[in-house]
Amino acid sequence: MNLNLLFSLAAILVLGCVGYFVPNAGLQMFFGVILPYIAVLTFLCGVIWRVMKWAKSPVPFRIPTTCGQQQSLPWIKQNKIDNPSTTTGVIIRMFFEIFLFRSLFRNTKAEIKDGDKISYEWEIFLWVGALAFHYSFLTVLVRHLRFFFEDTLLKEKLFFVGIIETLDGFFQIGLPIVLISGFVLLAAVLFLLSRRVLNPQVKYISLAADYFPLLLIAGIAATGLWMRYIERVDVTAIKQITLGIVSFNWTSIDVMKSVSGTFYLHLFFICTLLIYFPFSKLMHAAGVFLSPTRNLANNSRMVRHINPWNPEVKVHSYESYENDFREKMIEAGLPVDKES
Amino acid sequence: MVDVVKPEEMIKIDPTPPSTNWMDVPPDFSPGKFPYPSQAKSLEAVGFPNAREWSPADEDWKLPENWQQIIHEGFKERLDKYRSLKVFMDSCVRCGACADKCHFFIGTGDPKNMPVLRAELLRSIYRNDFTTIGKMLGKFAGARKLTPAVIKEWFSYFYQCTECRRCSVFCPYGIDTAEITMMARELLHLLGLSIHWIMDPVSNCNRTGNHLGIQPQNFKEIIEFFCEDIEEITGVTLNPSFNRKGAEVLFITPSGDAFADPGTYSFMGYLMLFEHIGLDYTLSTYASEGGNFGLFTSSEMMKRLNAKMYREAERLGVKWILGGECGHMWRVINQYMGTMNGPANFLEAPVSPITGTKFENARDTKMVHIAEFTADLIKNNKLNLDPSRNDHLKVTYHDSCNPARGMGMLDEPRFVLENVCNNFHDMPESTIRENTFCCGSGSGLNTEEIMDLRLRGGLPRANAVKYVHEKHGVNMLSCVCAIDRAVLPPLMDYWVPGVDVCGLHELVGNALVMEGEIEREMDLRMEDLPGKEGDSDE
Numbered sequence: 001m002n003l004n005l006l007f008s009l010a011a012i013l014v015l016g017c018v019g020y021f022v023p024n025a026g027l028q029m030f031f032g033v034i035l036p037y038i039a040v041l042t043f044l045c046g047v048i049w050r051v052m053k054w055a056k057s058p059v060p061f062r063i064p065t066t067c068g069q070q071q072s073l074p075w076i077k078q079n080k081i082d083n084p085s086t087t088t089g090v091i092i093r094m095f096f097e098i099f100l101f102r103s104l105f106r107n108t109k110a111e112i113k114d115g116d117k118i119s120y121e122w123e124i125f126l127w128v129g130a131l132a133f134h135y136s137f138l139t140v141l142v143r144h145l146r147f148f149f150e151d152t153l154l155k156e157k158l159f160f161v162g163i164i165e166t167l168d169g170f171f172q173i174g175l176p177i178v179l180i181s182g183f184v185l186l187a188a189v190l191f192l193l194s195r196r197v198l199n200p201q202v203k204y205i206s207l208a209a210d211y212f213p214l215l216l217i218a219g220i221a222a223t224g225l226w227m228r229y230i231e232r233v234d235v236t237a238i239k240q241i242t243l244g245i246v247s248f249n250w251t252s253i254d255v256m257k258s259v260s261g262t263f264y265l266h267l268f269f270i271c272t273l274l275i276y277f278p279f280s281k282l283m284h285a286a287g288v289f290l291s292p293t294r295n296l297a298n299n300s301r302m303v304r305h306i307n308p309w310n311p312e313v314k315v316h317s318y319e320s321y322e323n324d325f326r327e328k329m330i331e332a333g334l335p336v337d338k339e340s
Numbered sequence: 341m342v343d344v345v346k347p348e349e350m351i352k353i354d355p356t357p358p359s360t361n362w363m364d365v366p367p368d369f370s371p372g373k374f375p376y377p378s379q380a381k382s383l384e385a386v387g388f389p390n391a392r393e394w395s396p397a398d399e400d401w402k403l404p405e406n407w408q409q410i411i412h413e414g415f416k417e418r419l420d421k422y423r424s425l426k427v428f429m430d431s432c433v434r435c436g437a438c439a440d441k442c443h444f445f446i447g448t449g450d451p452k453n454m455p456v457l458r459a460e461l462l463r464s465i466y467r468n469d470f471t472t473i474g475k476m477l478g479k480f481a482g483a484r485k486l487t488p489a490v491i492k493e494w495f496s497y498f499y500q501c502t503e504c505r506r507c508s509v510f511c512p513y514g515i516d517t518a519e520i521t522m523m524a525r526e527l528l529h530l531l532g533l534s535i536h537w538i539m540d541p542v543s544n545c546n547r548t549g550n551h552l553g554i555q556p557q558n559f560k561e562i563i564e565f566f567c568e569d570i571e572e573i574t575g576v577t578l579n580p581s582f583n584r585k586g587a588e589v590l591f592i593t594p595s596g597d598a599f600a601d602p603g604t605y606s607f608m609g610y611l612m613l614f615e616h617i618g619l620d621y622t623l624s625t626y627a628s629e630g631g632n633f634g635l636f637t638s639s640e641m642m643k644r645l646n647a648k649m650y651r652e653a654e655r656l657g658v659k660w661i662l663g664g665e666c667g668h669m670w671r672v673i674n675q676y677m678g679t680m681n682g683p684a685n686f687l688e689a690p691v692s693p694i695t696g697t698k699f700e701n702a703r704d705t706k707m708v709h710i711a712e713f714t715a716d717l718i719k720n721n722k723l724n725l726d727p728s729r730n731d732h733l734k735v736t737y738h739d740s741c742n743p744a745r746g747m748g749m750l751d752e753p754r755f756v757l758e759n760v761c762n763n764f765h766d767m768p769e770s771t772i773r774e775n776t777f778c779c780g781s782g783s784g785l786n787t788e789e790i791m792d793l794r795l796r797g798g799l800p801r802a803n804a805v806k807y808v809h810e811k812h813g814v815n816m817l818s819c820v821c822a823i824d825r826a827v828l829p830p831l832m833d834y835w836v837p838g839v840d841v842c843g844l845h846e847l848v849g850n851a852l853v854m855e856g857e858i859e860r861e862m863d864l865r866m867e868d869l870p871g872k873e874g875d876s877d878e
């Protein structure tokens with residue numbers, strides 16, 4: 001029995017019921033306005049608090065994981081990105097890490113073949129899945145800016161939202177135009193989820209805290225797709241609500257009551273995600289910036305790194321050493337500092 | 341020692357995890373499954389707390405009364421001191437990318453040897469003690485209470501990690517399980533839980549200056565003995581100096597190479613090289629250890645042992661320090677030494693007196709790796725080399741974990757190899773350079789009683805050697821690490837019989853045409869050089 005998965009599923013179901021049914025009981029104002037504020041605030045404060053907590057601990061040693069040739073003799077070609085010795089190198093390394101998941105790209109699968117040969121095959125799917133997941137999520141987020149800005153502003157200043165949308169709807173299938181990012185997101189989430197369920201090792205290490213966010217995001221994606229393609233919800237009304245939230249000028253309760261329960265479910269899942277984020281592994285998004293094995297240059301032999309708590313230690317001195325062995329040293333003809 | 345199964349048996353590895361949740365699977369402390377604990381006196385000698393006689397095989401580990409408090413406070417202190425620990429505790433997403441990157445997982449199939457799960461052993465306590473969600477949701481949030489069983493599990497699995505950092509290369513957040521292992525071992529040491537193979541060298545090194553406890557007069561004798569052998573092989577007389585004030589360079593190398601074959605041949609190689617180029621250097625008996633097993637106990641102990649290098653350099657008044665071939669020694673020198681014990685303002689930025697090359701990359705720490713030094717000599721045509729003397733060898737090269745992933749010294753040794761031998765073949769790409777596989781016995785695990793584990797951990801390395809052995813007839817595995825030289829021979833005998841092990845500078849010594857030498861008939865092992873034996877009779 002995969003208790004962790006069941007626990008997460010149950011949690012999602014309960015949350016789903018709350019998000020779908022409770023707002024209809026006259027609580028639209030709370031779920032449509034107040035909760036989003038709470039969620040955004042919790043998210044922002046939580047993330048800042050967590051990052052500050054990390055930043056408070058010093059980095060006593062410069063410990064980059066070197067993944068290429070060091071800077072050495074001038075005629076030896078350094079790998080300036082995977083083993084950077086300058087800040088520029090570090091920035092490039094971090095760029096590749098954060099935007100292209102460089103380390104994940106290296107992934108291999110170790111297997112024993114023909115009874116006694118270990119092979120390491122390049123395993124690209126996790127990288128593809130992760131990249132698809134994060135970038136489709138980002139695209140969906142950007143597209144959603146449409147809900148938070150006036151149309152004129154979107155046309156004049158935030159035209160990139162329109163561009164993204166056009167690109168996203170590149171295939172121009174059906175009406176409303178199919179935006180692939182939402183489907184990619186759902187597919188990627190399901191792929192990542194299936195790994196956790198099907199790969200015995202990944203399953204063994206998975207916690208409820210690993211299934212839960214995936215299911216939650218799957219829920220967000222599914223409700224979004226449902227609203228757009230199947231239920232065809234009243235977008236104008238929804239935009240009134242969302243614009244009301246960002247401009248602190250909330251729409252009338254009648255409009256709020258007119259939109260479908262799916263919208264409240266969608267919003268509730270999002271709020272849950274925002275609130276959950278700072279207290280969970282989702283903080284890896286910030287952690288990657290602070291990882292000392294990646295964000296430091298391998299130059300501690302060139303420039304001294306300072307440890308703020310560098311301890312005073314007791315060192316067995318040469319003097320005590322000589323005191324211990326003086327006679328033997330003299331007998332062996334080794335030089336000594338004191339003759340007796 | 342426990343009997344080890346046959347290779348055909350050992351390689352049948354089943355990586356399927358058990359159906360029981362890992363938190364409920366107890367570690368195995370049957371004979372052969374754990375390294376022996378250290379004796380109380382080794383801990384006391386360096387002032388470590390809670391020294392006592394105990395055994396992992398016992399039910400009762402005689403933990404100090406307030407052990408939970410010690411761990412909790414020790415953990416908190418380290419979270420406050422190390423951003424790495426905090427970020428690594430919080431950021432793992434359990435994607436599993438690191439899982440099959442660990443040689444111990446590949447070789448044992450034990451899920452707790454997946455780096456991610458190894459880290460979870462500690463992380464689960466972190467969640468319970470330091471996070472709200474962990475306190476609230478317990479097991480569902482991956483948290484658990486600290487019990488003696490957890491301590492036992494830590495002892496078992498943090499001594500099944502060689503701190504090789506291979507997992508860190510593949511982790512999308514750079515999570516370095518080696519770093520986590522270091523922290524966990526520090527915590528275990530607070531409870532007086534340590535292993536003899538680490539603590540004995542540490543306390544020896546503290547007093548005698550080296551891991552093996554070689555006293556000054558014996559150290560000198562050993563080196564003089566090498567010189568006699570060199571004279572017999574080459575006809576050249578060497579006069580190395582000891583503890584000599586005013587030398588230009590202090591040379592420090594791991595004591596293992598003074599003690600056991602095949603490391604000894606590399607030591608001979610160094611001595612020959614220095615003689616040949618006329619280097620003004622001295623050896624120290626006080627700082628006669630390059631390695632630093634303190635690294636495997638606590639950062640303070642590492643600092644204490646490492647401090648001797650600079651102290652001795654200052655006392656002798658040398659200009660800079662040259663370091664021999666050793667793996668973890670170079671992790672310490674490259675990433676910790678300057679920070680811990682610098683600035684070494686009494687030294688000068690290293691310049692090769694032979695070529696005039698300034699070692700820019702070592703300008704602050706003032707310590708140069710012998711492979712960097714020799715590569716520079718060769719590049720500047722300062723060495724007269726006859727690589728054909730190594731023609732009976734088909735050589736491959738094992739990147740030691742620390743110089744590879746804690747430094748990035750990859751091409752210097754390869755350049756030297758290509759100049760001192762004619763047959764060099766690298767192993768497959770996914771097993772060398774930053775992807776290199778550990779010997780399976782690093783970080784103080786090179787002890788006999790866990791031979792089964794070491795052979796399993798060394799399997800990925802050995803398997804790659806086997807590949808080049810079968811494909812190119814490779815019969816010599818070269819390396820730049822004293823632990824490697826001690827542990828790779830039994831590994832090769834077990835998995836790839838017919839492959840021998842040597843240090844880089846043994847091959848340099850073989851190829852080096854010294855001034856005034858007689859025609860060589862033997863290599864440094866005093867074995868006949870093929871094609872040269874009996875020449876004089878004809």
Ligand code: SF4
Pocket residue numbers: 431432433434435436437438439455456510511512513514515
């Ligand atoms: S690769 Fe990194 S994030 Fe993924 S499971 Fe391993 S330690 Fe965690």
Ligand code: SF4
Pocket residue numbers: 441442443444453454455458500501502503504505506507508517518521
């Ligand atoms: S540091 Fe090496 S031995 Fe330790 S978990 Fe990572 S890969 Fe395994």
